Amino acid sequence: MTERRAWFLTGTDTEIGKTFVTCALLHAARAAGHSAVGMKPIAAGADLVDGERVNEDAARIRAAGSFDPGLRVLNPYCLASPIAPHIAAAEEGVRIEPARILRAFEELAVRADVIIVEGVGGFRVPLDERYDTADLAVDFALPVILVVGMRLGCINHALLTVDALAARGLRLAGWIANRVDPAMLRFDENLAALQARIPAPLLGVVPHVPDGDPAKAAGALRLPD
Numbered sequence: 001m002t003e004r005r006a007w008f009l010t011g012t013d014t015e016i017g018k019t020f021v022t023c024a025l026l027h028a029a030r031a032a033g034h035s036a037v038g039m040k041p042i043a044a045g046a047d048l049v050d051g052e053r054v055n056e057d058a059a060r061i062r063a064a065g066s067f068d069p070g071l072r073v074l075n076p077y078c079l080a081s082p083i084a085p086h087i088a089a090a091e092e093g094v095r096i097e098p099a100r101i102l103r104a105f106e107e108l109a110v111r112a113d114v115i116i117v118e119g120v121g122g123f124r125v126p127l128d129e130r131y132d133t134a135d136l137a138v139d140f141a142l143p144v145i146l147v148v149g150m151r152l153g154c155i156n157h158a159l160l161t162v163d164a165l166a167a168r169g170l171r172l173a174g175w176i177a178n179r180v181d182p183a184m185l186r187f188d189e190n191l192a193a194l195q196a197r198i199p200a201p202l203l204g205v206v207p208h209v210p211d212g213d214p215a216k217a218a219g220a221l222r223l224p225d
């Protein structure tokens with residue numbers, strides 16, 4: 001039997017390709033013969049489909065997995081507005097309970113040998129007045145994958161995230177450079193600056209895929225050892 005492996009995937013910001021890379025990693029894992037699923041514990045922004053709230057990230061992650069664990073297992077908290085989640089939750093009177101998220105994770109994890117959990121926004125996004133996504137990563141107790149959205153400003157964001165992970169005792173299993181901005185100037189020099197400073201393996205440089213199909217980026221990536 002294959003050993004179960006799971007990671008918490010975070011990024012340098014919102015809209016930098018966490019979902020894109022999560023899906024590409026799931027495709028890469030499946031191509032290597034693994035049963036692979038993703039999870040989006042908390043999402044902000046939803047459409048109503050047949051009376052059920054569906055978040056776009058959750059739908060993309062659901063489509064990329066080996067099997068469908070059910071939308072509310074894959075995405076236990078789906079808030080309506082595409083805003084900071086603690087504000088969306090407060091507006092709806094929802095309290096985010098970490099225990100419910102961890103139960104859902106166990107439910108899907110028993111059926112897969114590769115699991116990728118996508119955070120929300122960057123690494124320290126509040127979920128209520130005291131708890132944030134860094135606390136959630138600690139509660140998951142998983143090694144972390146960091147997606148760096150390659151655009152001006154990402155070096156600072158990446159290094160702050162690396163420091164924040166270390167401060168919580170989390171292990172950075174690897175990082176991925178995602179070419180979210182294909183027009184970034186001095187790409188190679190920026191990549192070299194990050195490689196020299198991030199104390200973890202580079203798992204891949206994801207090209208800009210014009211049609212946004214993450215399956216086409218799977219070959220540019222590997223899972224952490």
Ligand SMILES: Nc1ncnc2c1ncn2[C@@H]1O[C@H](COP(=O)(O)OP(=O)(O)OP(=O)(O)O)[C@@H](O)[C@H]1O
Pocket residue numbers: 011013014015016017018019020021057120121122178179180206207208209210211212217
């Ligand atoms: N390498 C890439 N090539 C082409 N398009 C990309 C790439 N990476 C990301 N994108 C596109 O950029 C947009 C933002 O990416 P994505 O939704 O994955 O970001 P995110 O970090 O998950 O955002 P959020 O914080 O909302 O979860 C999407 O439209 C996605 O398809």
Ligand SMILES: C[C@H](N)[C@H](N)CCCCCC(=O)O
Pocket residue numbers: 014015043044045081082083084085120121122124125
């Ligand atoms: C709605 C959006 N796409 C993200 N899912 C939420 C990003 C929250 C960012 C909060 C912040 O750091 O200011």
Ligand SMILES: [Mg+2]
Pocket residue numbers: 018019020057118
């Ligand atoms: Mg996302």
